[in-house]
Amino acid sequence: MKNLKTFIGILILTISLASCSSDSSSTGKMAISAKATYTNPSSKLTTGVVLNSFKINVREIEFKLATAAGKSGGSDDNGSGWADDGTFDSSDEAELLGPWELDLLNQTAQITTVAVPNGTYSEVEFKLSPSSVAASPIFGKTVEIKGTINGTPFEYWNNFDQKYEIHYQDAAQNLVISNGSYDLVLNYDLNQVVNTINLSSAVDGNGNGIIEISPIDTDGNNALATAFHDHMHDDCHMESHHN
Numbered sequence: 001m002k003n004l005k006t007f008i009g010i011l012i013l014t015i016s017l018a019s020c021s022s023d024s025s026s027t028g029k030m031a032i033s034a035k036a037t038y039t040n041p042s043s044k045l046t047t048g049v050v051l052n053s054f055k056i057n058v059r060e061i062e063f064k065l066a067t068a069a070g071k072s073g074g075s076d077d078n079g080s081g082w083a084d085d086g087t088f089d090s091s092d093e094a095e096l097l098g099p100w101e102l103d104l105l106n107q108t109a110q111i112t113t114v115a116v117p118n119g120t121y122s123e124v125e126f127k128l129s130p131s132s133v134a135a136s137p138i139f140g141k142t143v144e145i146k147g148t149i150n151g152t153p154f155e156y157w158n159n160f161d162q163k164y165e166i167h168y169q170d171a172a173q174n175l176v177i178s179n180g181s182y183d184l185v186l187n188y189d190l191n192q193v194v195n196t197i198n199l200s201s202a203v204d205g206n207g208n209g210i211i212e213i214s215p216i217d218t219d220g221n222n223a224l225a226t227a228f229h230d231h232m233h234d235d236c237h238m239e240s241h242h243n
Helices: 222-234
Strands: 010-018 027-037 049-065 093-103 107-117 119-128 143-149 152-158 162-167 175-177 181-189 211-213
Touching (some): 027 049, 027 175, 049 107, 093 107, 152 222, 211 222
Parallel strands (some): 152 211
Antiparallel strands (some): 010 181, 027 107, 049 093, 143 152
16 A cells, blocks of 8 residues: 555554444444554664654544445535434445644554444545644644654654555455444554664754654754655555454
């Protein structure tokens, strides 16, 4: 899947389902959370690299109903995320509006718990964008990673707009909501980041005591900032598992 590049190598989406009998007029309870795992892997690219925090800003989460042909339905709503034509069908989308600012390193952050109408969903989408909260420590940023490189503090950040998309190509693998309780977990494997990007080559070009890697190239680490972004698009994988 060609969806995302830069810093997170593998995004694993785990969906655990415990469903009851089908009832098209009812809902399932969906608990949505996210986490990132980092174990300081040992390789020649990770020598001297330690991660201390990983923050992201999630703007929106969207569930798209499947059509009879197995494709996602369109949008026909009144701003609430649901069409107001009296029925819930493939023209509807369930949209959960954030933003949610999450600090995920080696911990699970609860995003929200929501009632999702029963149905068959062919796509789930997570949209990331820069924080618009002026008081936020990641204001103007979509993602921020902090740590040390050989003892010197470093910071990577970017302000892209991007979406993580689970698109079920096989209708048999669609997400089926049928009453019951469900867990939706985004699991970021940050070990892939430090195993792919040669952070030990980053420098503190302006001598301010912080190695900065970002679209604003104050330290001369533009190539690393580009590599982060490229790997986000190339190396992001999503999987869904139904229990």
